[in-house]
Amino acid sequence: DQFYYNEMAIRYLYSNRFNLIWLTIGSFLLVTALLIFLIVCSGRRSDSKEIRTRWFDRIPYDIVLAAAILVGIGLAIIAYEPLNYLSYSYSHNYYVSYELIVISLAFVVGLLLMTAFLMTTVVRIKTRSLLKNTLIYKLILRPLRKLGSKLLFLIKNLPYIWKAVLVLLGWFFLEFIGVLATSYSPGTQLFLWFISRLIVATIILLIAAGMTVIRRGGKELAAGKLDHKVETKYLAGDLKRHAEDLNNISHGMSIAVDDMMRSERFKTELITNVSHDIKTPLTSIINYADLLKREETDNEKIKEYVEIIDRHSNRLKKLTEDLVEASKASTGNIQTEMMPCEAGVLLSQVTGEYEERLSGCDLQLVSDKPDYPVYIMADGRLLWRVIDNLLNNACKYGQPGTRVYVSLAVRQQRALITIRNISRFQLNVSSEELMERFVRGDSSRSTEGSGLGLSIARSLSELQGAEFKLEIDGDLFKAIVAFPLLPNQEGFQFAQNSEATEENVNRSETTAESIDTTSDVITEPV
Incomplete structure (x- = not known):
């Protein structure tokens, strides 16, 4: 009878209890190893290290998730009756074997579907398309995101006065909602009023402190301290961007001044060096022109040519001296006795x-x-x-x-x-x-x-x-x-x-x- 079969089953399980424990542990470890292997190899091919998607991975994820849930519910419904029958039936083994086959098939199909669902989820995570490849994102979130970016762009490009108006309108609306919601609780109204004023005072003080920092930095830059940097650690929003712009202006002006000074120094050095190089042969020309003037000759052309050489060489000498003096004067290399x-x-x-x-x-x-x-x-x-x-x-x-x-x-x-x-x-x-x-x-x-x-x-x-x-x-x-x-x-x-x-x-x-x-x-x- 049924009691005899139950006793035989209990004795069999008890005698093999240790083997069953080790078998369970081994199966768990094997399943875990296979699961890790599947996760690592998902989306990979032997001929490439890049993650590749299959046609199944390109189906919107919310559709795959809904299908997996529906199939899981269907398999549970299919396996429910055989399980219920096995729990209360003590009939012939033929029927018992039939029910076990149905349950086993449902379990295997469910396990395969879970594996496929897990692998496609891993592939989508690796390719960063888990959220983007969904109908909800494409139909709702993406349009909302584009609309939000356009609104943010519009708000950023609004004049400060309109930004302040929008903030005040939003604040007044929240206060109005708060008054309506707490109209029957004076204590709550007083508490919310105190909290709102504390928030407003904190924001105003932070803005005032930020403006003070920016104004102090602007004064330093206006005074010619181009190496001064405005501290932006505790600033936020437009105040921080304004401070960064001042720092960029300071950096750009420093570079421009350095380049200008370097260019002026190179130009001065070039003028000085060229002038000194010209003075040596020029002195010889002037001396020889002077010697030619002292020579007695009746040729008027020669006298005219010597006079031209002497006049222009002295003019060139004056230009060279002026170049050297201009170079020294512009660089401050002249000693003054005040x-x-x-x-x-x-x-x-x-x-x-x-x-x-x-x-x-x-x-x-x-x-x-x-x-x-x-x-x-x-x-x-x-x-x-x-x-x-x-x-x-x-x-x-x-x-x-x-x-x-x-x-x-x-x-x-x-x-x-x-x-x-x-x-x-x-x-x-x-x-x-x-x-x-x-x-x-x-x-x-x-x-x-x-x-x-x-x-x-x-x-x-x-x-x-x-x-x-x-x-x-x-x-x-x-x-x-x-x-x-x-x-x-x-x-x-x-x-x-x-x-x-x-x-x-x-x-x-x-x-x-x-x-x-x-x-x-x-x-x-x-």
Whole structure:
């Protein structure tokens, strides 16, 4: 009977209990090893290391998942009746064997489907297409993602005022919902009000702190500290991006300044080296030209050729010396001996030496200076060269038959040395461009000159701490050199000379107005 069969089964299982335990452990280990092998080899081929997908792997994953769930439910339904029958049936072994076959087939089919589902899941994970290859992603998530990216792009490109309006509207909406939801609970309303105000205060303080950091960094950059970096660690959003932009500007400006300084240094070194290389053969040419001039000859052509060689070689020598001096002046390689100087005396000495030369160029010198001494801190040798360059420039480019005005005035605690003349050529360049090297007012370059005089004058003035400025009004050329005054030098008293200073300023302004308004007087033949 049934009790006998049960007893025999129990005795059989009990006698083989240890074998069954080891068999179970071995089967589990084998299944685990095979499962790991399948996971590792999923999507791989023997001829390639790349992950390849099959047609089954390209079916949307949510369809595969739904099909697997439906098949699993169907197999469970198929196996339910045989299992139920085996649990309560004690009939003949034929029926028992039939039920076992159905259950075994359902189990095998389910196991194969689970293996296929696992392998396709692993392949999709390896190819990073698990979520993208689904109907939900393609029909819902992808459009929402595109819409969200467009909205985010729109919000990013909105002006700050509209961003603030949107944030405030969203905040007001949330507060309105909170008030409606807690209308019957005053305690909850008070708690939410406190939390909301705490959040708002925190955000405002963070924005204020970020703006302070950015403003401090902007001030440092404006002061010329290009190596300063704005700290972005505690900044977020547009504040962080603004700080990064400032840092990028600082980095770009540093690179540009370094490149400009390197280029200027290379240019200066090139000019210096070439000038020194030219001086040696040029000295020989000048010496031999001088020897040829001393030789007695009746051939007028030879005399003319020697004169041309001598004139142009001396001109080239002057250009070479100007190049070297311009190079030294621009790089600050000239030693300065600053000491108190009486500007009026120095100006009188220079104009006295140039008066005859200006007369030879059909130019009349008009000098104007105050009756009291004007003391400045300058290097007399360099200041002499500055005025010498400006007057030499007037001799070369001044319109014959006009006047050259040289004046010294005191204005706003500064001594202003001004030289004005009418240009012989049309000035089609700006004052800044005219102070560059090799730039001349004579665009045809038909006259003598190297285009270095004004550049040297500016560099020498800046070496002495003075300000050098040019003003061009039509054909009127004006050069101004401004030195700070030295108070209480050699009996110079500001209180005593204040009226004289004002009178001198008014006289200078009147002279300038007369130059501007009565150009016919300036250009009047002398």
